[in-house]
Amino acid sequence: MHFSIPETEVRSDENGSTYVAYNIHVNGVLHCRVRYSQLLGLHEQIKKEYGNNVVPAFPPKKIFTLTPAEVDQRREQLEKYMQAVRQDPILGSSEMFNSFLRKAQQETQQIPTEEVQLEIYLSNGQKVKVNILTSDQTEDVLEAVASKLDLPDELVGYFSLFLVQERGDGGCTYVRKLQEFELPYVSITSLHSPDYRIVLRKSYWDTAYDSDVMDDSVGLNLLYAQTVSDIERGWILVNKEQHRQLKSLQEKGSKKEFIRLAQTLKYYGYIKFDPCITDFPEKGCHVIVGAGNNELNFHVKLPSDQMKEGSFKVTRMRCWRVTSSQVPVANGTANPSSSSKCDVKLELAFEYLMSKDRLQWVTITSPQAIMMSICLQSMVDELMVKKSGGNIKKQMQKKRLNGTFQRSDSQQAVKSPPLLVGIEDFSNASTFDMEDVP
Known part of the structure; x- marks a missing residue:
């Protein structure tokens, strides 16, 4: 899951006093609005439960009213804080963190418990x-x-x-x-x-x-x-x-x-995604991506209108990441820091072992990039359980922690675990080539 705080709002409470609300988005969609004091309360709870050494840095309190520039700086700091908590294997899966988000979601939408x-x-x-x-x-x-x-x-x-x-x-x-x-x-x-x-x-x-x-x-x-x-x-x-x-x-x-x-049929058990864009085998190719059988399947239309098909095995992906960026709408300005309305552009990129000594990055631009990433991670989960001789029935009873593998940086990237060495024999990896579709 991709957490971001792309915007703030000045709102009024029940007493008529104004405050700054920080809009937490998940996958580019508003999940909840929270005040600085609410996030500070969560931070204090986490510190008390897990200790100072585990908790990421939290933006400090200010005595005086924040200027617009300071509000934006705090917004960026809180965004990094939320991303850091979510990507931590312990904090991000804790009931403390998840219950905070559920309560904030319910309060934001003003839906009473009934x-x-x-x-x-x-x-x-x-x-x-x-x-x-x-x-x-x-x-x-x-x-x-x-x-x-x-x-x-x-x-x-x-x-x-x-x-x-x-x-x-x-x-x-x-x-x-x-x-x-x-x-x-x-x-x-x-x-x-x-x-x-x-x-x-x-x-x-x-x-x-x-x-x-x-x-x-x-x-x-x-x-x-x-x-x-x-x-x-x-x-x-x-x-x-x-x-x-x-x-x-x-x-x-x-x-x-x-x-x-x-x-026995082709693509049994796959999830198919909406048509999108890829840079493989050429930039600007239209592609239909399918996830299943421990792979991402590409059905690509080249700029020459030639159709090609190929599959990327998850066991030959060294790593992957999801990145987001703000893209101005058609009638807006090219400056993403301006007040014009922006859409979120999502990309999934993975580094793939094309041959024995050659790794190459492949990028997919799609609103479903995070859903694709979650599919990859769940495939990895199953492979690791199988490799360790674990019991899938017991594993399935546990709550799936889809977000715990994520790592966020200043470019809002989500990265995967390292290459799954040992599941496949990479010394025999042959050159990857896409087949023509009849």
Whole structure:
């Protein structure tokens, strides 16, 4: 998750006194507004719990009213502070930090704690209505959905809640996986748009875990619905003969056999992202990126209109980072420090082992860059569990900590762990080449 404080606001409290509010954004979207005193209180709590040696530097108090320049300086310092706390493996995953963000989110949106009904969608469009509190966090809502569906406790961790935007062409955009520091009801309500919905989808990549899910009838139905949906939206490639076989299995109600056949098809289990831009193999190429099978798949249109396809294995990525920058809107000015409205430009860049002795950076410019990064990290998580001989069932029961790998610098970059040496034999790495698409 990418934390930033791109702006401040002068607001009035209930007594009519004015104060400066710092707008905390996550992935370029407003999450909450907080005062300096609130962040200072969080800082003091963290210091008390974890000690001075662990806590990053916090901007000092000022006796006199801050000038506009000092307010902006404090904004930058608080942004770096929030990024430093979030990227710390202990602080960023602490209940203290996450509960602070959840409470601030609820206060910002001015949504009182009360019982509500929240609609959660399955992959086939079916709605599941769950009764929750507006203050229930992501894990609580996921458990409520599982309970409503009668999904066994041991399978809950195989699924996650995703924020999805429905498009006018009938497709959908996976915006993000809902995190432990947010309240799903508040998150979806604050968007004020019927185009967004919360969708339940499996959160693992290795198809071997499908067997665990299919052993339960509810898990089987969820996986079957997702597979059918992915085929219908074109995420899984199917030729005429395969389509005929799948149709026959559907008519027979043979769900397990349907999934088994789908597992053999190209791009089974992948998440496809919206068309975006890449600098590989040439700058300015249009590309459709898919994440799955421990890789990022590229379907690239070259400037010459030639189509090429290739895949980048996560085990051959030495590192990756997500960077954000402010881009003025069309009628604005080219100066990002001015008061004109700016959009957030996100880029995912990874350093890839193209051949035995050659590393190369590949960049993707996409609003879904952080979602791509989260997919890469979750693939790494699974590989590391498998490599260490860990139990995936126990691992799935733990809360996924998607943000703990992040590292932020002055350019607002998010970096990955080092290369996964030992999972693949890099001495045999051959030159990477993209194939022509027929």
